[in-house]
Amino acid sequence: MARALSPLVRRIACEGDGGEPGLNTYLIGIDEIVIIDPGPADLGHLDVLCGCGGDRIRWIVLTDTDAAYSAGAQQLKQRTGADLVAPAGFDGADDVLGDGYKIDATEFRITAVAIDDGSDGRFSFVLEQERTLLAGDHVSENGLPADLPEKVKSYRIKSIAPGHGQYIENANSVLS
Numbered sequence: 001m002a003r004a005l006s007p008l009v010r011r012i013a014c015e016g017d018g019g020e021p022g023l024n025t026y027l028i029g030i031d032e033i034v035i036i037d038p039g040p041a042d043l044g045h046l047d048v049l050c051g052c053g054g055d056r057i058r059w060i061v062l063t064d065t066d067a068a069y070s071a072g073a074q075q076l077k078q079r080t081g082a083d084l085v086a087p088a089g090f091d092g093a094d095d096v097l098g099d100g101y102k103i104d105a106t107e108f109r110i111t112a113v114a115i116d117d118g119s120d121g122r123f124s125f126v127l128e129q130e131r132t133l134l135a136g137d138h139v140s141e142n143g144l145p146a147d148l149p150e151k152v153k154s155y156r157i158k159s160i161a162p163g164h165g166q167y168i169e170n171a172n173s174v175l176s
Helices: 043-056 073-080 148-155
Strands: 009-015 021-028 033-036 057-061 083-086 102-104 109-114 123-127 132-136 159-162
Touching (some): 009 043, 021 159, 033 043, 057 073, 073 083, 123 148
Parallel strands (some): 033 057, 132 159
Antiparallel strands (some): 009 021, 102 109
């Protein structure tokens, strides 16, 4: 089930081990939708994503190429016809993700922020209109990449949507 976190952001948590919440998949937008981290190739999860986004899903992007985040990407692409935007070398991608890559939709813009230099396929995204960092698992209770606060400073981030766990409304508590 999708949970609205803001006017433009909805979260669907994959089922983790033992029925616990797993990876967070995010749907960004209303008229046009970006799926961030489609998660596992679990038919039930993909059905929920398609049910929530339908023919409005235009892009699929990844914060990490690890199968936990990306295994469902190809199936979701086939079901929706969305463009798959992924780091170099990801099989079946329509476009290569890099630092500063932008998706301009009718109601929003997201910008990719490479973790370190992005060569290992790890990214976060900034939803500029809401000043939200869609962080994947690159921000957690264990810390964050040393260069990330400086890279997102100009966006004046207000909130963080992590790969696991709850939405963080006060980004300063994590990024300062």
